[in-house]
Amino acid sequence: MEGIIKFPSREGEPPRLLGNRCGSCGKVFFPGRAICPDCFTDDTLAEFELSPRGKIYAYTVIHYPPPSGFEVPYAYGYVDLSEDSIRVFTMFARDSLEKLQIGMDVELVIDKMRTDKDGAEIIGYKFKPVQQS
Numbered sequence: 001m002e003g004i005i006k007f008p009s010r011e012g013e014p015p016r017l018l019g020n021r022c023g024s025c026g027k028v029f030f031p032g033r034a035i036c037p038d039c040f041t042d043d044t045l046a047e048f049e050l051s052p053r054g055k056i057y058a059y060t061v062i063h064y065p066p067p068s069g070f071e072v073p074y075a076y077g078y079v080d081l082s083e084d085s086i087r088v089f090t091m092f093a094r095d096s097l098e099k100l101q102i103g104m105d106v107e108l109v110i111d112k113m114r115t116d117k118d119g120a121e122i123i124g125y126k127f128k129p130v131q132q133s
């Protein structure tokens, strides 16, 4: 999908997911909505950069290959961005599948999602565990 990721403009800057926020009731949406489903306004929605960090709400690891070019195993689930009061659906980085735990701190990364029929890499957003220092 176009327009849902803000790529870093300089080194060290994290990528961000782009949703929108209703200026009337304050609800945040990802992906962005055309009309706020809570207060039915369409003239107060403005682009909003979501927090790049959250906590795993739920996840599952898939070992059965789908027909669309995804490598197995892979994992997807939900991450709570508590700062923005929103739960987002996401895949998780493949190099950290064995470390995933509910409640774990994770951060947004840009990563390969799959390979298309012509061999081109399709990239997208994922979350991975925050590096412990």
Ligand code: ZN
Pocket (backbone or CB within 6 Å): 022, 023, 024, 025, 026, 027, 036, 037, 038, 039, 040, 041
């Ligand atoms: Zn609203």
